[in-house]
Amino acid sequence: MIEYKNVGVSFGKFNVLSNVNFHVEKGDFFHIVGPNGSGKTTLVKTLVGLLKQSEGTIDINTKNMGYLPQKLNLKNLIPMTVQEVIYSGFKKPKLFPSKSECQLIKDWLKKMEIEDLFGHSMNYLSGGQQQRVYLIRALISEPDVLILDEPTSALDPSFREKFYILLHEIQRNNKTTIIHVTHDLTDAIKENCKIMYVDQTIKFIGSYEDFNKFEHRGHHHD
Incomplete structure (x- = not known):
């Protein structure tokens, strides 16, 4: 569904990412981890088209993607209501939502x-x-690929576990591909997920079990 081939991103003489090669299959739960400043958010921005890679190719076999950025830009949306923000995430929003669309928003x-x-x-x-509202906005159109950059950073700990249970239900029931940038894998890990460790380039891709062995060789994520 997604493939990166020898992708690099540079700002002037500074290489943020180099020689990035990986692929994501349909239905994957794909966790991206790495230290601060390692290029995780830059990588995600190239995926959603907010940044252009300096070299290499990115192949994406879907146009239906949901995205929750790490930092929410609320300045232009402050006058909007929760209903209006979520409705803007529908595939073909009209001037006003229908009764069934309002009910769907309320269910979420x-x-x-x-x-x-x-x-x-x-x-x-x-x-x-606000973060929960934007999560709903990213989910409401049932995207083929859901891209979440630190989605639980503002969520209270009591809700985080419930949130990840919900994500895994969405992945399992809808065959949604989920790409998840995080500093904390504690609540996020379930069976058959994939881990990718990024630090300017790809240092590791594999299972959570193998990632623990990788960490024990002296590599740690924040």
């Missing part, structure tokens, strides 16, 4: 345990609530 808000925020302004939400 309930899954995320913020069902009372439907008509609230984004301006009055906490960071964790």
Whole structure:
């Protein structure tokens, strides 16, 4: 579904990523880890088209992707309500959502345990609530590929485990491919997931079991 071939990203003389080669299959749960400044977010931005690689090729066999960035830009969206922000994530939003579309939004808000925020302004939400709203926006169109850059950074610990259970249900039931950038694999790991360790280039790709052996040889992720 996604393949990187000898991809590099440079800013002037500084190489952020070099010789990046990997592929993601349909239905994969693909975790990307690595130290701060290792190029994880840069890699994801090349995937969603926010950055252009300096060399190499990126092949993506779908146009239906959902994306949650690491840092949310809320300046232009503050007057919008929760309903409006989520509705903007539909594939073909109209001027006003239908009754069934509103019900779908409410169902997702309930899954995320913020069902009372439907008509609230984004301006009055906490960071964790805003992050849940944008998670729903990324999920609402049932993307073939869901790309999450540090999706739990503002979520309270009590909800993180529930969030990852929900993600694995989506992956299993919808055959959704999930690419997940994280510093903490504690709650995220389930069977058959893949780990990729990035530090300017790819240092490791494999199973979680093999990743633990890789770490024990002296490599650690934040």
